[in-house]
Amino acid sequence: MSELRKMELMSPAGSFEALSAAVKAGADSVYFGVEQLNMRTKSTHNFTLEDLPDITRICSENGLKSYLTLNTIVYDHDINLMKKIIDECKRCGVTAVIASDHAVMNYARKVGVVIHISTQANITNIDTVEFYSVYADVMVMARELSLMQVESINKEIKRRGITGPSGNLVRTEIFGHGALCMAVSGKCYLSLHTNFSSANRGACVQNCRRTYVVMDKDEGVEFEVDNEYIMSAADLCTIDFLDKIIKAGVSVLKIEGRGRSADYVYTTTKCYREAIDSFYEGTYGNDKFGDWRERLSTVFNRGFWDGYYLGRKLGEWSDNPGSKATKRKVYIGKGLKYYESAGIGEFLIEAQGVKVGDELLITGPTTGVIETVMSTMRLEDEPVDQVKRGVTITFPVSEKIRPSDKLYKLVSVES
Secondary structure, three states, rough: OOOOOEEEEEEEEEEEEHHHHHHHHHHEEEOOOOOOOOOOOOOOEEHHHHHHHHHHHHHHHHEEEEEEEEEEOOHHHHHHHHHHHHHHHHHHHOOOOOOOOHHHHHHHHHHOOOEOOOOOEEOOOOOHHHOOOOOEEEEEEEOOOOHHHHHHHHHHHHHHOOOOOOOEOOOOEEEEEEOOOHHHHHOOOOOHHHHHHHHHHHHOOOOHHHHEEEEOOOOEEEEEEEOOOOOOOEEEEEEEEEEEHHHEEEEEEEOOOOOOOHHHHHHHHHHHHHHHHHHHOOOOOOHHHHHHHHHOOOOOOEEEEEEOOOOOOOOEOOOOOOOOOOOEEEEEEEEEEEEEOOOOOEEEOOOOOOOOOEEEEEEOOOEEEEEEEOOOEEEOOOEEEEEEOEEEEEEEOOOOOOOOOOOEEEEEEEO
16 A cells, blocks of 8 residues: 555544544544634634634644635625634644635635635536646545546646645545535525625525425415425445545545534544554455444444445435434533542533443543443542432542533443
8 A cells, every 4th residue: 555645634623522523533644724714603603813823733743734614705894804714724834725716716725725725616627626736736626527527627736747836746625524515515595695695705504404395386275395305415435435435546534513512523533544544454344344434434424325436316305304323422521620640530410310331421621522431430539330410429430530521321222
């Protein structure tokens, strides 16, 4: 495998908890948004400009690249904010800005900030790659391309010697896991028409994830579309054909999910980290796929399919508007203190009871994600098998916990 450059794994960071989870799970890079000029302004709590120094510090200390999404369409009244964001990116040392609007590309190039081209630019052919190579070294391919088309573009980049501003060959990026939009490269207008809330400005209200009634206008007969949410695509999952993606010449694999929780970021990143590493170690194969897919199914998902990469022409639609995760989180309490020498965490149980044997999840802005099982616990320094809410308990935790941390138990979802 020595002739292949190791593929970069990029994870979503919609919060400091998710950022810490991505770091802990082995991401090579993270992408995130600040203020309102990114495609997740409505679905997640975005960082502010004041957060940028902390984000870049955390990434730098852990050897991760940092990518800021500035990929909405930009109007004249947005220009000053756009420039302010890019100036702050330059000052803080953000690795690159992900852009689709030419105004963003133009200004970032002027001030010397590295640019990646967003999927919203809808890059579907080699000549478009050549056009954008004036601005960028990395380009996200349109989600509608097959893997064969992506491979053809990568081969042609090498044949033509298409280089970006750095002088290196242009690298391609694709989405590897997560939610898929029914619209071409996310360019949907349903939300704008129904709620005056533009998806292309990051404010999608997700009309496509709802149920609909169809009416025969001639006879006035109505019926509800049953079994399938006809515009709601199932989630993309590529973990069992990552070898094909790597061999197609893809340089960066992106996990979707800036609106998802820290445990989603941790689990998906960890699974794809293992899968990528196993390919280069020569151990990638069918014997691992079942475990990875089972773990991926425990966190938020709408069912899985392989997207358009293997040649499908029509999407697979979800039969459920919500998650099909096999486990759900139940909040039970919060962290109070960590006794480092003993490896013991102290928690206030304030919502539901907990017992020995329960599967636990601890999340926090600095902690990220800790997964553990309640092996033993103590109440007022006496061992107990279970407790009700309203008490303070201690139990072994392998890593430091903090007062800002939340404690959940994971409960199996009945099928």
